[in-house]
Structures are given as C-alpha cells and as structure tokens.
Amino acid sequence: MENKHERVDLESIKKQALEQFRSGKxxxxxxxxxxxxxxQFLEAALEAELDNHLSDPEEQPSSNRKNGKVSKTVxxxxxxxxxxxxxxxxxxxxxxxxxxxxxILADSLQDRIIGMYGIGMSLRDISQHIKEMxxxxxxxxxxxxxxxxxxxxxxxWQSRPLDELYCIVWMDAIHYKVKEQGKxxxxxxxxxxxxxxxxxKELIGVYVSENEGxxxxxxxxxxxxxxxxxxxxxxxIDNLQGFGQAIASIFPRTEVQSCVVHQIRNSLKYVAxxxxxxxxxxxxxxxxxxxxxxxxxxxxxxSDKWAKKYPVVIxxxxxxxxxxxxxxxxxxxxxxxxxxxxxxx
Numbered sequence: 434m435e436n437k438h439e440r441v442d443l444e445s446i447k448k449q450a451l452e453q454f455r456s457g458k459x460x461x462x463x464x465x466x467x468x469x470x471x472x473q474f475l476e477a478a479l480e481a482e483l484d485n486h487l488s489d490p491e492e493q494p495s496s497n498r499k500n501g502k503v504s505k506t507v508x509x510x511x512x513x514x515x516x517x518x519x520x521x522x523x524x525x526x527x528x529x530x531x532x533x534x535x536x537i538l539a540d541s542l543q544d545r546i547i548g549m550y551g552i553g554m555s556l557r558d559i560s561q562h563i564k565e566m567x568x569x570x571x572x573x574x575x576x577x578x579x580x581x582x583x584x585x586x587x588x589x590w591q592s593r594p595l596d597e598l599y600c601i602v603w604m605d606a607i608h609y610k611v612k613e614q615g616k617x618x619x620x621x622x623x624x625x626x627x628x629x630x631x632x633x634k635e636l637i638g639v640y641v642s643e644n645e646g647x648x649x650x651x652x653x654x655x656x657x658x659x660x661x662x663x664x665x666x667x668x669x670i671d672n673l674q675g676f677g678q679a680i681a682s683i684f685p686r687t688e689v690q691s692c693v694v695h696q697i698r699n700s701l702k703y704v705a706x707x708x709x710x711x712x713x714x715x716x717x718x719x720x721x722x723x724x725x726x727x728x729x730x731x732x733x734x735x736s737d738k739w740a741k742k743y744p745v746v747i748x749x750x751x752x753x754x755x756x757x758x759x760x761x762x763x764x765x766x767x768x769x770x771x772x773x774x775x776x777x778x
C-alpha cells in the first residue's frame with residue numbers, strides 16, 4: 434500500500450513538473466513540483482547521517498539510539514523548508530549536511546549576499562533585497578555571521594601573492610549604482626585580468642570605489658606591485674586621463690595600449706547618426722591596417738575628409754595615436770589579444 438501511494442505521489446509530481454516547466458515557473462521554488470522531493474532528500478540525508486553515527490563503535494558502549502523526532506525550519510534561496518528528523522538520546526549527533534544551529538541552507542544565497550556586500554550594499558539593504566526577492570526575513574546578525582565567515586577568504590584572495598611578470602594585462606572599470614540606506618550611490622568595480630607566462634588568463638584583482646579615476650588606479654597598481662608584480666609587457670586600458678602616467682610611475686617599462694573599442698565608441702558620440710555608417714567604414718582601414726605606416730596614411734585620409742565637420746573626433750585620434758597604435762609592433766596573434774575590437778567593426 435505504501436509503495437502504491439509513493440507511485441501516486443510521483444505521478445502527481447511528474448504532472449505538476451511538466452505543467453510548471455511549460456509555463457516557465459520555477460520547479461524548486463515555493464509551490465514548485467520538486468520542493469517535496471528536496472525536503473525528502475534533506476530528511477533522508479540527515480537520517481542516513483544519524484544511522485551512520487549510531488553504528489559508530491564509539492557510540493556502542495553508551496547504547497545511544499534514536500529518541501523521537503525534532504522539527505526544524507531551514508531557509509533556502511527557494512523559500513523555507515520544514516524538516517522533521519530523528520534525534521539521538523545522548524545528543525552527541527552532529528550532522529554535517531545541516532548543522533544543529535544552522536538555519537540557512539543556501540550556498541547560492543550566501544554567494545548572492547557576499548556579491549551584494551562586495552559591491553557596497555549595506556546589510557540593511559541586502560536584508561530588504563532578500564525579503565523582496567525570496568520572501569525570506571534574514572536578520573542583520575545572520576547577514577553579519579555570513580559575511581564574517583566568508584570575508585576572511587575574500588580578503589585572503591585579494592591579498593594573495595602574484596607572479597612577477599604578466600604578458601598582457603587588461604584594466605577597466607565597470608560602473609553601476611547601488612541603493613545604500615535609501616540613497617542611490619555610484620560605484621566603480623576595477624577589474625584586472627592578466628595573461629601569465631603559461632598563456633593562461635588570471636583574474637589578478639577586483640577593487641571597488643565610488644568612481645573611476647587615475648588616482649585610484651595608481652593605488653591599485655601600487656597594490657599589485659606590493660603583491661609581487663614587477664612588470665607587465667603590455668597594459669590595455671581605456672583613454673582615462675592620467676591612466677598611462679599612473680602605469681609609467683609604477684611599471685616604467687610597460688607599453689600602454691589604449692582600447693580601440695573605447696576610442697570608437699567615444700568618437701561616435703560626436704558623429705551625426707546619418708554619418709556614422711560611412712565614418713565607421715572609412716575608420717576601419719585605420720585600426721585594421723596591416724602596418725602602422727599604412728594605418729597613418731589611412732588616418733590622414735580620414736582627417737582630410739572629416740576634420741572640418743568633426744574636428745574633435747579627428748583630433749582625439751591624432752592626439753591619442755601613440756597609445757592607440759602600440760599593437761602594430763606585434764604579430765597578429767598578439768594584436769588579437771591586446772586590441773579586442775569586435776568582429777565586423
């Protein structure tokens with residue numbers, strides 16, 4: 434009879450899962466078809482742990498055994514789960530899957546919390562966000578305990594020793610806004626990605642500031658130097674004023690390559706929509722030329738045609754040409770990495 438009920442339950446779950454899948458609803462969230470299976474899995478895992486604990490030879494002399502049931506509410510990123518599991522008479526059982534005083538079972542939720550904390554959101558704002566997104570109340574103390582447990586690992590990663598030499602290093606900032614204590618504030622995440630001597634990409638560092646500026650980049654470069662970086666062969670950056678000088682002050686032998694994609698995007702801000710397609714077609718022979726000499730010839734042609742109409746754009750290319758043309762010193766393979774323009778541009 435029990436097996437029959439189980440088959441009926443499984444058939445019901447299958448039908449519900451198919452309907453939710455077709456409608457795009459979550460299968461694991463609150464009311465999801467797989468939610469009961471998740472609950473059963475957790476309870477079975479805890480029961481298995483307890484059985485293994487009671488069979489331990491160290492527990493045999495005390496005649497430890499199961500002693501009733503205990504209920505526990507566990508919060509996950511998909512909602513709350515009510516668990517009912519056995520307990521042992523001696524109270525010596527320490528489960529690993531869900532620890533005795535653990536009330537949150539969600540590595541993914543913890544990852545989200547750490548991510549929000551890392552980009553500058555306050556614990557109060559994180560708590561409100563979790564409430565709105567997952568219908569879960571998480572106290573300030575719980576959030577603090579999560580961050581306190583994870584942040585030492587984050588700080589260890591942030592301060593880890595680095596290689597002495599990187600072949601190519603990309604440095605750029607991502608801008609976004611966060612809500613902190615009811616106010617929207619700007620943030621800039623400074624990302625440094627490098628290619629080591631083995632040819633592998635490595636995320637060297639991530640830093641957060643209120644905005645992007647050469648002075649902050651200088652502090653970032655100083656930190657990289659303190660962590661062991663002695664030189665970079667090529668540094669790929671945007672056209673932020675003073676950025677190149679900041680690099681030269683810490684790594685004087687590093688060659689700077691300004692991002693061509695950034696330069697193109699900035700140029701289009703000053704070109705009328707009706708002229709953009711034609712301008713881009715005539716700009717392409719400049720940055721995609723096989724040699725620097727030919728690129729400069731094509732830049733001169735571009736200037737002859739467009740300088741009167743768009744003097745700011747042409748002047749920008751001419752003034753920044755020494756940083757935009759560094760890649761011409763290298764072979765096609767290296768150019769592809771140091772100048773990551775989009776295909777077709």
